[in-house]
Amino acid sequence: SGTQQKLRHSVLYPKTTGKKTPPAHPFFALAEMLCQRAAERQTRRQGARLALCREFLDALPEELAARKRRLRQVDFDDMLGNLERALFAAQSGAQLAARLRRDYPVALIDEFQDTDPLQARIFERIYATEDSAEAPATLFLVGDPKQAIFSFRMADLHTYLAMRDKTHRRYTLDRNQRSAPGLLTGLNALFSANPRAFLLEDLEFRTARRGEKPLPDFIDDSAPQKKSWQLWQLPTDENGEPPEKKRAQKWAARGTAEEIARLLDAARQGLLRKGDAPLTARNMAVLVRTHAQGSLVRRALAEVGLQAAELTQSSVFASEEAQEVNCLLHALLLAQDARRVKAALATTLLGWSAPEIAALEEDARHAELDAVLRHFQEGRRLWREKGILAALSFLARQYAIHARLLGRAKGERWQTNVLHLFELLHQASRTAREPEQLMRWFSARIEEPSADEASLLRLESERDLVQIVTIHKAKGLEFDVVFCPFFWEEHGKPKNDGLPGCLYHDADGNFVIDYRPDPEYQEAGKERHALEQAAESVRLLYVALTRPVYRCYLVWGAYKQRRSDRESRQSLLNWLVAGEGCTPQEWLAGNDETLPASERLAERWQERARAMDADCRELPAPKGRPFAADEKVAPQYAALRAQRWLSPDWRMDSFSGLLRGARWSGEERDADGNAARADELAEDASADPPPLAADDPLLFPRGGRAGDCIHALFERIDFTDAASFMPAAIAALQQHPQPGGLAPERLAAMLCRLAREVLSTPLPLPGGELRLNQLPRPRRLTEFAFHLPAQKLDPARLQSLMAAYGEPLPQLAAAPLSGYLKGYIDLVFTHAGRYYVLDWKSNHLGFHPEDYALPALKRVMTAHAYTLQARLYLLALHRYLKFRLPDYDPARHLGGACYLFLRALKPEWQTPTSPPPGIVLLTPQWEQLQALLESVKK
Secondary structure, three states: OHHHHHHHHHHHHOOOOOOOOOOOOOHHEEEEEEEEHHHHHHHHHHHHHHHHHHHHHHHHHHHHHHHHHHHHHOOOOHHHHHHHHHHHOOHHHHHHHHHHHOOOEEEEEEEEEOOOOOHHHHHHHHHHHOOOOOOOOOEEOOOOOOOOOOOHHHHHHHHHHHHHHHHOEEEEEOOOOOOOOOHHHHHHHHHHHHOOOOOOOOOOOOEEEOOOOOOOOEEEEOOOOOOOOEEOOOOOOOOOOOHHHHHHHHHHHHHHHHHHHHHHHHHHHOOOOOOOOOOOHHHHEEOOHHHHHHHHHHHHHOOOOOOOEEEEOHHHHOOOOHHHHHHHHHHHHOOOHHHHHHHOOOOOOOOOHHHHHHHHHHHHHHHHHHHHHHHHHHHHHHHHHHHHHHHHHHHHOOOOOOHHHOOOHHHHHHHHHHHHHHHHHHHOOOOOOHHHHOOOOHHHHHOOOOOOHHEOOOOOOOOOOOEEEEEEOOOOOOOEEEEEOOHHHHOOOOOOOOOOEEEOOOOOOOOOEOOOOHHHHHHHHHHHHHHHHHHHHHHHHHHOOOOOOEEEEEOOOOEOOOOOOOHHHHHHHHHHHOOOOOHHHHHHOOOOOOOOOHHHHHHOOOOOOHHHHOEEOOOOOOOOOOOOOOOOOOOOOOOOOOOOOOOOOOOEEHHHHHHHHOOOOOOOOOOOOEEEEEEHHOOOOOOOOOOOOOOOHHOOOOOOHHHHHHHHHHHOOOOOOOHHHHHHHHHHHHOOOOOOOOOOOOOOOOEEEHHHHHHEEEEOOOOOEEHHHHHHHHHHEEEEEEEEEEEEEEEHHHHHHHHOOOOOEEOOOOOOOOEEEEOOOOOOOEEOOOEEEEEEEEEOOOOOOHHHOOOHHHHHHHHHHHHHHHHHHHHHHHHHHHOOOOOOHHHHHEEEEEEEEEHHOOHHOOOOOOOOOEEEOOOOOOOHHHHHEEEEEE
């Protein structure tokens, strides 16, 4: 603690006056011993903690991989790791590398400066071979190390440099196709001033020439300053001293905003043009490093009457709007809690003021509060019955959320984020179906707002707005005019993440986290860490300054931080201009004797401005003149006349769509003369079941949700590995929760038993019995998707065709179809050289074997038109095999359709003398299949 440190210092370094002897007392000896013991204890604790971290780092990868294997989960990093392990396997690694070289003899990898050691090892293993007997293979690594700015994504520049040193040839692109000649002149002069501009020894700057790509003329008749580079120096304050940092930031933002307004005004008057068109706001960008800088620019633009659009790498879950939506969700979930509801009313989304909320309590009859609570209770009901989007849309209408947001400052930003969050909630509700689950998911994303692709902040408007862009987001983009108002802030001080250890690359280029407590090692590690961070900051400057096409505004100069201008003199922008003759380590150390004085820096900037052919002047003083936007007349919209006729029959439909609205007339009979009406098959749900085990699948809930859950189970499990059943059952129940009050453990046990019994049941196929638990993955396709082209599918003709083959259909109400018939086959598998389709049926027909005997199943197949479904599935399989098997013959390869009524596949119901209950096998009838194919085509 701080008290211990002060006590120790006073004991070891006692203060005396004159030549007096320091006081001696047993207390000081005891205090010294206490301090030593405390230091020893702290050292032991630190050592134990580091040992625990080392053990954790050793055990974590294996444990994480084991858990993912159990859950059957693979992410992108796992795919890379699996490939690397396969390539370096002792027995087969060389063969795999040779096969990949043979299949891909030439590979080109773009943006290779953003690689990592794992990817580099993979490509080196594949393409670095000395075997002269092999056909030549070539690997092209395309990358610009000066644009390596994604270390936070684990992109490792040192890996790129190591791979570059191993290449046989190097080529350099020295033509710049983007920037105007004046910009290239200034860029070459700025980065050539210091031979160690990029700080690292292996990085050098090479000048570029203008490419052949033509550019429209950039014409500026608005002001004397017309050069491509505009260098603005921070002004001094009223005392002639450099301004404080925060004041300088405001000046730079305001100067940028007023210059943008001036340029737009000149463009409106026809004085500023690109080619024949005036320069627009969307072609101008302000590049910033942090979101705080972006907000400062946005406010400055608003002060002069301009709006801006922000492109960032932030997550929408890190926004204020996410917190307010979270509050709204809590109020919906706990709609009976008046405090939660009042908290939601106080948000910006609902917009109630404090007096309005207080009035709810003052109302003696609480009529208005009851009305508000009823709104939220209705929203909760909609959430449970129709989904979260229905609930949020209801509240948005009741409280005019969208109109309120658009009427406030930054309204478009708020509106965009709120709609984005609503969309993400709707997508997540597909897996987190219960409100409580979805609430936990949303709260977890707010606590750790990772910026994945789906949650990145979206552009709030497609209108003609000035772009505020972070440098990371700007990489790869270009803008006609670019403003860089805050680059004078970039200095070499490393950012501390608060974690122990020091991150840097060692002499061999390996990335290390150094925990050694020795001060000598710590000092060297910190120096290397600071150098690498500063080098990336310089690369960020390079990326930013290569974005403009015609003009770049760059602010430089001195400022004060804690009453000193030393930090400003140490900026990396000054390193580019005045760092020659100083080592990177000396510059980053920031000693006054090594850093140039402010006067010398100003001289060097003037010299560099002449070399850059730049206009160099003081940052323009604020004029306070707002931008006067044109009064635009609201456009009048009218619907265009259709230029061609679109057939109403063209659509994409499915088997379920064909059956929608179908009904039985009472006259249809199946091939055995039995009535085919679906309502004649209804089971007496009130019948008491016989005594059954607690995990018997016959007791599993019924209905569509139960069927979805069972289908999800068979999608997830590995047929040949019983250990996969329980994780798959748990995941299926989480995705499809079951009503009825049965415990999740019991439901999972039912599903596991169902999987065991179904997969071990022998299927009497023509090529011999098959048990599905003997069917490996390479012999099956799960959820096989198909699209059958249907030029003119007439339901009446389809009904007649099926009746002619003894498989009647109900009266189909669907309209003729010209388009595609789509579907998903539960399983396609091969056995004894034949291919089969299989469909899982979860229908509950009764509690006895005779309820699932073949006559009963045939009636069910006919009543629900499963026979038509089977024939369509076989037709889809026929087309699939026709294009994939070189010697395809339907008579030899097409096996048939297998319909399994899962609840009946019980070992105790199997007898050797009768057909197994619960199984329907439909053999393909080639004439019927041909006729069906023709009916689809006509």
